[in-house]
Amino acid sequence: xxxxxxxxxxxxxxxxxxxxxMAARGLDIAVFSAPESVFYLTGLDHWGYFAPHHLIVPADGxxxxxxxxxxxxxxxNQVRNARFSGHSDSVTPASHLAGELGSLSGKRVGFETSxxxxxxxxxxxxxxxxxxxxxxxxxxxxxxxRLVKSPEEQAIMRAAARASDAGTLAxxxxxxxxxxxxxxxAECTAAMIRAGSNPPGFxxxxxxxxxxxxxxxxxxxxxxxxxxxxxxxxxxxxxxxxAPMGRLIHLGHIRDEDAEMAEISKxxxxxxxxxxRPGRRARDVYADWQAVVDDAGLPHYRRHHCGYLVGIxxxxxxTGGNKVTGLRHDSDLEIxxxxxxxxxxxxxxxGRGDFFVSNCALLGPNGPELLTNAPMGPTVL
Numbered sequence: 001x002x003x004x005x006x007x008x009x010x011x012x013x014x015x016x017x018x019x020x021x022m023a024a025r026g027l028d029i030a031v032f033s034a035p036e037s038v039f040y041l042t043g044l045d046h047w048g049y050f051a052p053h054h055l056i057v058p059a060d061g062x063x064x065x066x067x068x069x070x071x072x073x074x075x076x077n078q079v080r081n082a083r084f085s086g087h088s089d090s091v092t093p094a095s096h097l098a099g100e101l102g103s104l105s106g107k108r109v110g111f112e113t114s115x116x117x118x119x120x121x122x123x124x125x126x127x128x129x130x131x132x133x134x135x136x137x138x139x140x141x142x143x144x145x146r147l148v149k150s151p152e153e154q155a156i157m158r159a160a161a162r163a164s165d166a167g168t169l170a171x172x173x174x175x176x177x178x179x180x181x182x183x184x185x186a187e188c189t190a191a192m193i194r195a196g197s198n199p200p201g202f203x204x205x206x207x208x209x210x211x212x213x214x215x216x217x218x219x220x221x222x223x224x225x226x227x228x229x230x231x232x233x234x235x236x237x238x239x240x241x242x243a244p245m246g247r248l249i250h251l252g253h254i255r256d257e258d259a260e261m262a263e264i265s266k267x268x269x270x271x272x273x274x275x276x277r278p279g280r281r282a283r284d285v286y287a288d289w290q291a292v293v294d295d296a297g298l299p300h301y302r303r304h305h306c307g308y309l310v311g312i313x314x315x316x317x318x319t320g321g322n323k324v325t326g327l328r329h330d331s332d333l334e335i336x337x338x339x340x341x342x343x344x345x346x347x348x349x350x351g352r353g354d355f356f357v358s359n360c361a362l363l364g365p366n367g368p369e370l371l372t373n374a375p376m377g378p379t380v381l
Contacts, residue, residue, distance in 0.1 A: 004043035005239035033117030094122035098129035110138035148338035161243035161371035163236025166195035201313035204234030226252030242318035246358035257353030268292040269345035282331035307343035
């Protein structure tokens with residue numbers, strides 16, 4: 001989080017893609033406020049996104065980045081393709097944005113209305129000041145463009161995956177009878193940083209046996225003991241791109257039913273990985289995963305998805321905003337070359353044993369490529 005990772009050619013390609021979509025929607029101006037969108041179009045990588053950032057993209061001409069004046073030095077160092085317009089903390093971000101937009105009467109404007117950077121109060125103030133009584137919701141505009149990764153993005157994803165593997169292996173090496181949860185988390189995080197990771201959007205999620213079923217909690221103040229299990233789910237992060245992965249670790253021994261579930265989990269994972277082919281739908285990939293589950297005698301067991309698309313992510317998530325683009329049973333999302341996924345084969349509370357494994361994968365020209373490569377297990381320490 002200290003430099004712009006993209007070439008001028010890459011940024012120009014992205015802005016051009018946005019303007020093509022703007023033209024298709026008949027927009028004169030688009031205003032982006034999601035951190036992921038601003039980063040995608042400018043390369044600005046910092047933690048200042050806790051305060052509103054607004055990127056004004058006209059149909060042609062100069063882009064303008066509106067945020068707090070105190071971010072001037074960072075933006076001068078990182079942003080090459082937009083003019084900076086800073087405001088003091090004595091004014092509202094919306095009022096300064098309205099001043100940059102000017103009168104919007106007669107113009108068709110798009111806003112990311114579902115972004116945390118564009119509140120109801122801001123929208124009301126902009127409408128009153130600029131005369132923009134109506135606007136288009138463009139929340140999905142860069143979301144769709146970001147799903148397919150360019151060669152520059154793919155290289156960053158691979159670097160993030162190397163950090164994920166390093167963190168996973170370090171955590172496994174630290175887990176033992178009597179190990180403090182905090183020490184395992186510290187070793188994991190240190191290894192990711194040493195392997196090139198920046199701070200991830202959230203996590204790592206490292207949990208003891210009695211909290212395995214919790215989805216988004218992490219280490220506590222306890223110690224691990226023989227006979228227990230440890231859930232690992234983490235993501236290395238390089239230039240805001242995340243490569244998540246997960247493992248379930250056993251201390252001392254593994255129950256027979258868990259060992260059986262491990263084989264089912266890995267077969268189901270392989271089915272979803274091999275199901276990533278251009279032209280298929282997300283629901284088809286989920287069906288591949290579920291078919292293995294059904295054949296194993298678990299037709300009652302369902303998950304809300306067997307994975308989701310990943311890439312750019314800012315706190316508080318690595319999913320790319322406040323939603324998850326999942327490989328769900330009811331999703332008709334088309335699978336395309338260049339997409340990257342966090343594939344999960346998660347089996348807890350099945351009544352027949354527990355196991356969990358997940359990896360980051362990229363769909364390349366020669367098929368799916370597994371980016372994270374730490375042993376899938378079962379791992380018994």
